[in-house]
Structure formats: structure tokens, C-alpha cells
Amino acid sequence: MMQFETLSVSLENHIATVRLNRPDKANAMSATMWQEIRQAFQWVDTTPEARVAVLQGEGKLFTAGIDLQMMMGLGPQIQNDCDGRTREALRRVILDLQDTLTSLERCRKPVLAAIHGGCIGGGIDLVTCADMRYASSDAYFTIKEIDIGMTADVGTLQRLPKLVGEGIVRELAYTGRRFDAQEAKEIGLVNRVFESREALYAGVHEIAATIAAKSPLSIRGTKEMITYARDHSVADSLNYIATWNAAMLMSQDLTEAMMSNMAKKAPSFKD
Numbered sequence: 001m002m003q004f005e006t007l008s009v010s011l012e013n014h015i016a017t018v019r020l021n022r023p024d025k026a027n028a029m030s031a032t033m034w035q036e037i038r039q040a041f042q043w044v045d046t047t048p049e050a051r052v053a054v055l056q057g058e059g060k061l062f063t064a065g066i067d068l069q070m071m072m073g074l075g076p077q078i079q080n081d082c083d084g085r086t087r088e089a090l091r092r093v094i095l096d097l098q099d100t101l102t103s104l105e106r107c108r109k110p111v112l113a114a115i116h117g118g119c120i121g122g123g124i125d126l127v128t129c130a131d132m133r134y135a136s137s138d139a140y141f142t143i144k145e146i147d148i149g150m151t152a153d154v155g156t157l158q159r160l161p162k163l164v165g166e167g168i169v170r171e172l173a174y175t176g177r178r179f180d181a182q183e184a185k186e187i188g189l190v191n192r193v194f195e196s197r198e199a200l201y202a203g204v205h206e207i208a209a210t211i212a213a214k215s216p217l218s219i220r221g222t223k224e225m226i227t228y229a230r231d232h233s234v235a236d237s238l239n240y241i242a243t244w245n246a247a248m249l250m251s252q253d254l255t256e257a258m259m260s261n262m263a264k265k266a267p268s269f270k271d
Contacts, residue, residue, distance in 0.1 A: 002043050006033035008058070009040055014212040014271070015205065016043075016050040016109075023059025028067040029122050034100045037126075041103040041111070048271035051212040051219065053107065054204055055130060056114040065121025065144055097154045104129035105227055108220040110211055114204040115139045115181075115190070116197045125152065128159035131223065132207075133190045135181040136200040141189070146176040162230055164188045215253035215269050221245075
């Protein structure tokens with residue numbers, strides 16, 4: 001099991017749980033946390049025993065978003081006596097932060113975000129990369145970047161319109177207003193709202209366990225196809241799935257699922 005400074009990671013019954021673990025800092029996303037998020041989901045991706053991942057946060061908030069100390073420290077990190085090179089360095093930092101969050105999409109295993117308390121700023125960038133989002137009734141969200149004088153730049157403005165529609169995103173991004181778990185469900189950001197944090201974790205774990213019991217190869221293919229279809233035409237997506245299944249369909253998982261169905265027993269799949 002990998003050890004992290006800002007995260008805690010566990011694996012049980014094929015479910016990897018990745019916890020943001022800076023509760024004393026409201027899980028603010030420090031430079032170290034950004035890098036460790038990518039490392040954690042690379043680990044989930046490459047660990048056969050991990051079939052599905054749950055992302056959650058320790059402490060009172062899911063996350064307060066990007067650590068402002070990290071932002072204040074960017075100046076010395078990118079400084080160059082050539083203005084063009086300074087700006088190029090900043091662009092590379094932004095691209096690297098984007099890549100960190102894209103690691104959740106790149107991970108072949110489904111990622112379920114279990115959100116309690118506040119999910120602020122960079123937290124929305126983070127959870128929009130997950131396959132599904134679930135919230136406790138105390139959860140709230142805000143696209144906070146506008147209130148610190150910046151345009152959100154690591155995924156919210158690109159992914160959120162795919163989930164909830166452009167008009168809603170414009171309102172939330174322009175105003176920075178806070179919206180609660182129930183509104184998040186109504187607009188389609190979260191799949192379900194649970195009464196309490198305990199109920200949230202139990203409910204999400206149950207969904208994760210259901211996914212973990214399915215054919216791992218088929219789950220990975222399903223994630224690949226849904227993500228691809230989001231960004232491509234129907235024709236391109238149909239062509240891709242035809243090619244994918246020409247390569248992947250005739251698997252041990254298919255045989256096991258069919259035989260188990262006929263025998264009326266639960267299938268047992270390889271990791």
C-alpha cells in the first residue's frame with residue numbers, strides 16, 4: 001500500500017478508498033496533495049485488486065479547494081527575467097494541475113466521489129472528474145474562483161457544462177454563489193443525497209461493492225466508452241466500441257458471466 005503525506009488510501013474487498021487527509025487545513029489542496037492525488041489514482045489504475053475507487057474527505061469539509069499558500073508561492077516558482085518564459089512556466093503549472101485531476105478520468109476504474117460539508121473551488125474541479133458524485137445533506141458547493149479574481153482553470157468550466165447544462169454553469173460561475181446538496185441533485189451534479197455523512201459512506205460503499213462484483217474488464221470498457229462518447233460524435237463512438245469489442249469481447253469474463261447466469265450463481269471474475 002502506498003503511503004502519502006496528504007491522503008490516506010486503503011483497499012478492501014476490491015474497493016479502494018482515497019481520503020483527502022488534511023482535516024486541520026479543511027483539506028485545502030496543497031502542492032503536495034495535487035501530486036499525491038495523481039499518484040493515488042495511478043496506483044488505483046495499475047492495481048488489479050482495486051476494481052472501483054471511492055473519494056472522500058476527512059474532517060468537517062470535503063475540501064476548501066486550492067491552498068491559497070500554494071497560489072501565493074507560485075510567483076517565485078515561475079519567475080524568470082524573461083516575461084515570456086515566466087508566462088510559459090505558469091502555463092506549464094496550470095497544465096500539470098489539470099493533468100492531476102484528469103488522472104481520475106484516466107483511471108480505468110470507476111471513481112465515486114462521496115461529498116460532505118463544503119466542496120469549494122478546486123473541489124468542484126476535482127469531483128467533476130469522478131464518474132459519479134454523491135452528497136450528504138449538509139454538503140454545499142461553490143465555484144469560488146470568481147471571488148478571488150480569477151477564471152477557474154483546471155476543469156470546472158470544461159466538465160461541469162457536460163453535467164448540468166451551460167446556463168446553470170454560467171450562473172454559478174459568474175456569481176460564485178453557494179448551492180446546497182438538494183440543488184446539486186436537482187441540476188444533476190450529484191446522483192443522490194443521503195441524510196447524513198454515515199449514510200453517505202454506507203450508501204456509496206454499497207454502490208461500489210455492486211460495481212466491484214461485475215466483470216472488471218467490462219467495467220473498464222464501459223468507463224472508456226462513456227467518457228469517449230462525451231467528447232466525440234455518435235458515429236465515432238459507435239466505431240470505437242465496435243473496434244474495442246472486436247478486441248475485448250471474447251474474454252474469460254464473458255464465459256464466466258454466461259455460465260454463472262445459467263447456473264443461477266454469482267460469477268467470480270479475475271482481477
